[in-house]
Amino acid sequence: MMNTTTYNDLKINFHFTECCNFRCKFCFAPFANKVLPFDALLQIIQRIAESKSCTAINFAGGEPTIYGKLVELIQFANNSGLKCSLITNGYNLTDKMLADILPHITKIGFSVHSFNEETKKAIMSCTTNLSTLTNNRLNDLCNQIAASGYDCKIKVNTVVCSLNKDEEMVSSIMQLPLSQWKILRCQKNARNMSMTISDDEFEMFCNRNIGFKGTIIENDMYNTYIIINPQGNLVFNSGLTYTKCGNVLTDNIDELLVGYPLRIDEYNKREKYAT
Numbered sequence: 001m002m003n004t005t006t007y008n009d010l011k012i013n014f015h016f017t018e019c020c021n022f023r024c025k026f027c028f029a030p031f032a033n034k035v036l037p038f039d040a041l042l043q044i045i046q047r048i049a050e051s052k053s054c055t056a057i058n059f060a061g062g063e064p065t066i067y068g069k070l071v072e073l074i075q076f077a078n079n080s081g082l083k084c085s086l087i088t089n090g091y092n093l094t095d096k097m098l099a100d101i102l103p104h105i106t107k108i109g110f111s112v113h114s115f116n117e118e119t120k121k122a123i124m125s126c127t128t129n130l131s132t133l134t135n136n137r138l139n140d141l142c143n144q145i146a147a148s149g150y151d152c153k154i155k156v157n158t159v160v161c162s163l164n165k166d167e168e169m170v171s172s173i174m175q176l177p178l179s180q181w182k183i184l185r186c187q188k189n190a191r192n193m194s195m196t197i198s199d200d201e202f203e204m205f206c207n208r209n210i211g212f213k214g215t216i217i218e219n220d221m222y223n224t225y226i227i228i229n230p231q232g233n234l235v236f237n238s239g240l241t242y243t244k245c246g247n248v249l250t251d252n253i254d255e256l257l258v259g260y261p262l263r264i265d266e267y268n269k270r271e272k273y274a275t
C-alpha cells in the first residue's frame with residue numbers, strides 16, 4: 001500500500017556506486033563499474049539538501065571508499081546542510097581519508113560479518129586475493145575515530161548468513177568503542193539463495209550474541225530504508241528486486257517521497273534508536 005505521508009527529517013541512503021573491492025556472496029550490488037559523473041552526483045546531493053523531506057544522507061555502495069572523490073562528496077553534502085554518515089567495509093579507508101572526512105560526518109558504520117579470518121574468506125568478505133580487513137585494522141580505525149575529538153559515532157553492521165550463523169561475535173564487539181551493533185538477517189536476492197537462513201537459525205545467532213546494549217536486530221529490511229541508486233533513481237524493495245519511483249535528477253524528490261512505500265514505524269524505530 002502506498003504511503004501518503006509527507007516528511008521533514010528523512011535520511012537518504014545514496015548508493016552512488018555499485019563497485020566494490022570485496023565480493024560478499026550475499027551482496028545485492030551487481031559490481032558494475034557505473035558511477036554518474038561527479039557533477040551529477042553533486043546535483044543529486046544538492047537536490048536532497050534542498051528538499052523539504054530530507055535532512056541526512058548515508059553514503060553507501062557498493063563500497064564508497066573506492067570512489068576517488070568520496071571526501072569531496074561528503075564535504076559538499078555537509079556544507080549543503082545535510083547530516084552525513086558512511087557505511088564501508090573499511091579495507092580501503094586510509095588514515096588520511098578518515099582524517100579528511102571526520103570533521104564532516106556524524107557516523108561511520110563498518111560492515112563486519114565475522115571476526116574469524118576463515119569465515120570472512122568463506123563469505124568472500126575480502127578482496128579477490130582473499131585479503132581481509134583484519135581485526136587489528138578495524139580496532140585501529142575505531143580507536144582513531146574515538147580519539148579524534150569529533151562527535152562521530154561508530155557502528156558495526158553484521159549480515160547473518162549460512163556461513164557465520166554459528167559464530168559468537170559479541171565478545172569482540174564489546175572490545176570496540178561502538179555506539180551500535182546492527183545485526184541484519186541475510187535478505188533473499190536473485191543470486192544468494194544458498195546464503196539465507198531460517199527463522200530459528202537467526203534467532204539462535206541473536207540469542208548467542210546477547211550482551212551489547214547498542215544492539216539492533218533487523219529481521220526484515222523491506223522498505224525501511226530510502227534508497228537512491230547509482231543512476232539517481234529513487235527505488236524501493238519489491239521482493240527480489242527494486243522498483244523505480246522516479247529519478248532525482250529530473251523529478252521532484254519531495255513529490256516522489258509522498259508515494260514511497262516507506263514503513264515509517266519501522267524506519268522511525270531504527271532511526272530514533274540510532275541517534
Ligand code: SF4
Nearest residue numbers: 020022024027062089
Ligand atoms: S562489502 Fe558491502 S558492497 Fe562490498 S561485496 Fe560486501 S556487502 Fe557488497
